[in-house]
Amino acid sequence: MRRILLAFGVLMLVGAPSALAQQVAPIVHELENGMKFLLIPRPGDPNISAGWITKVGSVDESAGITGVAHLFEHMMFKGTETIGTTDAEADRRVIEHLDSLKAQIRVHEQELVRQQRMGLIDDWKSPEHRTVEHQDLLDDFETVLGEQKGLIIKDDFDRIYTGQGASGMNAGTSNDFTVYFINVPANKLELWFWMESDRLNNPVFREFYSERDVVHEERRLRVDSTPTGLLDEQFNAMFWESSPYSWPVIGWPSDLYGLTRGEALDFFDVYYAPNNLAAALVGDFDPDEAIAWAEKYFGRIPRGPREAEPVRTWEMEQQGEKRMTGTAETTPQVQIRYHTVADGHVDEPALLVLGQILSGRTGRLFKSIVEEQELATQAFGGQNGLKYAGYFQLVGQAKGDTAPEQVETAIYAELERLKNEPVGERELQKVKNQNAAAEYRRLQSSFGLMVQLLIFEAGRGWDTLNTSGPALQGVTAEDIQRVANTYFEADSRSVAIYYRTESDEPEDPRLAGLDPQEKQQIAMISQQLAGATTEQLDILRQQFAQMEGQSAQVPPENQDMFQVMIELIRERIAELEEEGE
Amino acid sequence: MNVFKTRHLPLLLTVLLVAGPAALAQQEIASHPRDLVFEGLAFDPPDASQSRYELEQGAVAFVVEDHELPLVNISLTIRTGSFTAAAQAKPGVASLTGSQMRSGGTTSLAPADFDEELDFLAANVGSRIGSTSGGANMNCLTKDVEACLGLFFEMLREPRFDTERMDLAKSQSLQGMERRNDSTPGIEGREWSRLMYGTEHFSTQALTADELDALTTEDLAAFHEFAVHPGNFIFAVSGDVDPAAIVAALNSRLADWPVGETAGDVPEPGFEPLPGLYLVHKEDVNQGRVSLGHLGARLGSPDRYALQIMNDILGGGGFTSRIMSRVRSDEGLAYSAGTAFGFGVHYEGSFRAFFQSRSEAVARATAIVLEEVERIRDEPVSEEELTTSKASFIESFTRNFASAQQIAGLFASFELQGRDFDYLNTYRDNMAAVTAEDVMRVAREYLHPDRLVILAVGNVDDMLAGDPDNPEIMLESLAPAGNVTRIALPDPLTMQYPEQ
Structure with missing residues (x-):
């Protein structure tokens, strides 16, 4: 559960648009099986940030198996033939037994689903509709699961890494990729090669069905039980017509119920084959030694049965404005999305800079709609380029009794201004200065650099790290005016308006300006922080220092959330300091 | 046959190219990670005394160079906090002074202009005062370090304490105070401190709405005068700096800044928790x-x-x-x-x-x-x-x-804590x-x-x-x-x- 969250945080940090002034030149080594290694030795810091990425995300799924990419991210921590079991052979037999029981159970379930479709029963999941045979199978399944418990070593993967001083192990799944990462002490690099190649070479997807339920719980926590989770999901599904970006990364609930281990294995064979992977190491290591280990450990994994194919389905051109309204326990707000361009399109740099002109404490939307007109508590916008398509999203949170529609109108007025007159010279220069500085700041942390190398490599290639900066610096006021006129068309936009459902629960006033997803993230972080102890003070202080250092590379639209995060960590540190004194 | 060739040739080439560590590649792969043998990690913690500088007016700096990127980072720790007698006399003054140094502009720059200047320089600047220490930080490009230091010291030495920005911060604090009994983690933390350290200790004092309301910009200015002076300063400087140059730059800004009162000792609770x-x-x-x-x-x-x-x-x-x-x-x-x-x-x-x-x-x-x-x-x-x-x-x-x-x-x-650096060794x-x-x-x-x-x-x-x-x-x-x-x-x- 924790895994997906952290990665989203990281994405937020490194997804920042930026100009590059510093050339990054990793040693690139490709294995014969197609796996690419990007190595940046950084002597001095006695640690190594290590990770790998697979070019698969929810966009590569299809109807019926939505959520499988994310479920895989969970399964990868469940051990291998060596790790996580006391008896691999007995464990394998149990898993096969479970699969065959599940297949028989599924026949009964499909019959119940049919009955529900015909209106004969209300809920196919409720036990009273089950036949005796069905219930017997379910009981058998539980019994076998119980037997398996004795064969499983819980959290073995975590335990081995932790005992060797590794830290920060995590992973994340997005629309376009799945990434796994960790920090290891400089002398423990071989452990990383052993552990990571083992889980790619000899994976055992044990606890598959219970992990499927864990993901179901995660969905409940992150989507169903958050104020705007379901609305946001439906807005996204409404915005995309034919594109696979229309379904959520976590998947539709009915697909999560239905996924089989066999489907997961097919998925693994294609997308977790070495020819679909890239790895990156940044830190204190000898590149020759690392290459030798790469050959030794990852070289033994055979190339996949076929190459992963690019997504075939294009988004259909939108024929008119789409609108939805909903109510939630949230600040009344408006979200506006325009179809724009995919990551790497020639117009993307201008759209990114345009977003920065609008956003942030000294950006146009805040100054005009929040400070001058006092219509909103928060307003921002930005370009999101995904691999196959992209969009520009604007958000405004209504203040007090202001109708969200008024905020919407005020946002359109700012877009019109961008269409009609070029942005000012100093305004543009300010954004460029921030981008130039962000180019350096994002290289400060070895961990951040490792993750960026991987994400860029999975997208347009790692060299994007060197080319995206100059592209942003080259944007002119005319470019911005041109893309504003090209993409901000009423016919290509989707609008969601959320009204407030009254609730007694008062909200932290600092969260007022954040969007629902951000609030959710903040809620998760607060929970984690509440659990932090004085023992973890040093780690928190480090995190705090790192985050402060990184704050300029956070995209403007995320600045407010980032500041709240910093503030929460600061408060927790202060609390713990008092506690520890 | 073709497959066979392509499968082995690159591996052979690698073996030739990396003669030394290649020996590793030919060894068997350990059957379990517990069988891996790791070299000891030769790591000596850096020597603090090599980085320590005594500055003008009693301030101290630690400077750690790293020229990989053209960035300068300065983190200032201030020996002060809500524990001081001056802060105890005006509850809430320490924390509000800390946040308003950054938010309220300076004597020469209105708050919005100060924000704009820093944004244009792409500089990150912040300030805060907590229970037993305060601080401020700046991060900027090497080329802008003079301009940023200027703004940073202007903020430290001549903050404006703007009434509008202070009122905004107060209304936000008040909203937070109203929620004090809403979350169980908040209640747990508060009551735990009171049970451990009693109700009289500074660390367990909670600000009231009246106390917050009573604070004025004059109070903030007075506490600033008391707390923020070079005698209380410990700088941590890192990044693309020449130690001699940055020490000189800091000294030139500290030399005519009078040293004020010391913060005093942090009071002990003198309380025995009751089982x-x-x-x-x-x-x-x-x-x-x-x-x-x-x-x-x-x-x-x-x-x-x-x-x-x-x-x-x-x-x-x-x-x-x-x-x-x-x-x-x-x-x-x-x-x-x-x-x-x-x-x-x-x-x-x-x-x-x-x-x-x-x-x-x-x-x-x-x-x-x-x-x-x-x-x-x-x-x-x-x-x-x-x-x-x-x-x-x-x-x-x-x-x-x-x-x-x-x-x-x-x-x-x-x-700050007066600890022996040898602890690290x-x-x-x-x-x-x-x-x-x-x-x-x-x-x-x-x-x-x-x-x-x-x-x-x-x-x-x-x-x-x-x-x-x-x-x-x-x-x-x-x-x-x-x-x-x-x-x-x-x-x-x-x-x-x-x-x-």
């Missing part, structure tokens, strides 16, 4: 939050290493620790459970075991935690637990030195020397099952009713010294507690 079961009722929650413990130790304690290991095995070590493993993994009673052993700089920290579980299960989970506290005093920890725990401390030690910024910051915190050896006997000895010496304070926040009726499936364990029967006390929630704005 017992303390209950705080929240009607609408289905989860109980429990804290259980007593005073811990001081930072300088010679038993620190053994205590850290003891705590790690008992409940500090996450999934591998005993309490987590029993309460969460075995019994499924809580999502989060563990312990923290606090080492205070100025007075004893607290030892606290904690968990959150559904109301009915609170009694059972509490009983398990109590058992584990007894067990670690009664029998030596296993060799495997000891080895894993020591290794995780020793092996992750280098993470403290992952960047120049971290190193400079670490040195500055040692300076001997840390790993001291950890390695801890034995199972040491762990049992410190558990007996520092854990006192007869002196426990148990704080439970949640639906008290449900927590006391317990679990119908385990009627033999009732929360009240676990109350230390038979003392069961209910704590009513205070008024969130006046912080007056109702008479019981």
Whole structure:
């Protein structure tokens, strides 16, 4: 559960648009099986940030198996033939037994689903509709699961890494990729090669069905039980017509119920084959030694049965404005999305800079709609380029009794201004200065650099790290005016308006300006922080220092959330300091 | 045949190219990671004395160079806080002064202009004052360091304390204060401090709405005058700097800045926690939050290493620790459970075991935690637990030195706390020397099952009713010294507690 969250945080940090002034030149080594290694030795810091990425995300799924990419991210921590079991052979037999029981159970379930479709029963999941045979199978399944418990070593993967001083192990799944990462002490690099190649070479997807339920719980926590989770999901599904970006990364609930281990294995064979992977190491290591280990450990994994194919389905051109309204326990707000361009399109740099002109404490939307007109508590916008398509999203949170529609109108007025007159010279220069500085700041942390190398490599290639900066610096006021006129068309936009459902629960006033997803993230972080102890003070202080250092590379639209995060960590540190004194 | 060739040729080439380490590649792959052999990590912590500079007017700086990127980072620690007599006389003044230094502009720049200047330079600047220290920070490109230092020192020395920005901050604080009794973690933290350190200590004082309302920009200016001066400054400078040049730049800005009063000593609580079961009722929650413990130790304690290991095995070590493993993994009673052993700089920290579980299960989970506290005093920890725990401390030690910024910051915190830098050199050896006997000895010496304070926040009726499936364990029967006390929630704005 924790895994997906952290990665989203990281994405937020490194997804920042930026100009590059510093050339990054990793040693690139490709294995014969197609796996690419990007190595940046950084002597001095006695640690190594290590990770790998697979070019698969929810966009590569299809109807019926939505959520499988994310479920895989969970399964990868469940051990291998060596790790996580006391008896691999007995464990394998149990898993096969479970699969065959599940297949028989599924026949009964499909019959119940049919009955529900015909209106004969209300809920196919409720036990009273089950036949005796069905219930017997379910009981058998539980019994076998119980037997398996004795064969499983819980959290073995975590335990081995932790005992060797590794830290920060995590992973994340997005629309376009799945990434796994960790920090290891400089002398423990071989452990990383052993552990990571083992889980790619000899994976055992044990606890598959219970992990499927864990993901179901995660969905409940992150989507169903958050104020705007379901609305946001439906807005996204409404915005995309034919594109696979229309379904959520976590998947539709009915697909999560239905996924089989066999489907997961097919998925693994294609997308977790070495020819679909890239790895990156940044830190204190000898590149020759690392290459030798790469050959030794990852070289033994055979190339996949076929190459992963690019997504075939294009988004259909939108024929008119789409609108939805909903109510939630949230600040009344408006979200506006325009179809724009995919990551790497020639117009993307201008759209990114345009977003920065609008956003942030000294950006146009805040100054005009929040400070001058006092219509909103928060307003921002930005370009999101995904691999196959992209969009520009604007958000405004209504203040007090202001109708969200008024905020919407005020946002359109700012877009019109961008269409009609070029942005000012100093305004543009300010954004460029921030981008130039962000180019350096994002290289400060070895961990951040490792993750960026991987994400860029999975997208347009790692060299994007060197080319995206100059592209942003080259944007002119005319470019911005041109893309504003090209993409901000009423016919290509989707609008969601959320009204407030009254609730007694008062909200932290600092969260007022954040969007629902951000609030959710903040809620998760607060929970984690509440659990932090004085023992973890040093780690928190480090995190705090790192985050402060990184704050300029956070995209403007995320600045407010980032500041709240910093503030929460600061408060927790202060609390713990008092506690520890 | 074609496949055969392509499969082996590149590997051969690599072997030729990397003659030395290639020998590794030809060795068998270990069947389990425990069979891997690692070279020792030759790492000596950097020497603080090489980085330490005494500046004009009593200020100190640590400068750690790193020229990889053209960035300069300055983090200033200020010896002050809400503990000072000046802050105690005007409750809330320390924290508001801290945030308003950055928000309120300077004598020459209005708040919005100050924001704009910093944004144009792409500089990150902030300021704050907490309970026992304050601080400010700046991060900018090397080429802008002069301009940024100018703005940074203008903020430090001549903040404007703008009324509008102060009023905005006050209204935000007030909204936060109104929510004080809403979240159980907030209540738990507040009441735990009061139970540990009493109601008179500065660390347990909560600001009231009237006190906040009464603060004026003159108050902020006066506290700033008292607290923010070079005599209280410790700089941590890192990044693309020449030490001599940056020291000169700082000195030129400090030289004519008069040294003011010292902050004084942080007062000790002088309070002995009263053992017992303390209950705080929240009607609408289905989860109980429990804290259980007593005073811990001081930072300088010679038993620190053994205590850290003891705590790690008992409940500090996450999934591998005993309490987590029993309460969460075995019994499924809580999502989060563990312990923290606090080492205070100025007075004893607290030892606290904690968990959150559904109301009915609170009694059972509490009983398990109590058992584990007894067990670690009664029998030596296993060799495997000891080895894993020591290794995780020793092996992750280098993470403290992952960047120049971290190193400079670490040195500055040692300076603030008056700690011996040699601690860093001997840390790993001291950890390695801890034995199972040491762990049992410190558990007996520092854990006192007869002196426990148990704080439970949640639906008290449900927590006391317990679990119908385990009627033999009732929360009240676990109350230390038979003392069961209910704590009513205070008024969130006046912080007056109702008479019981």
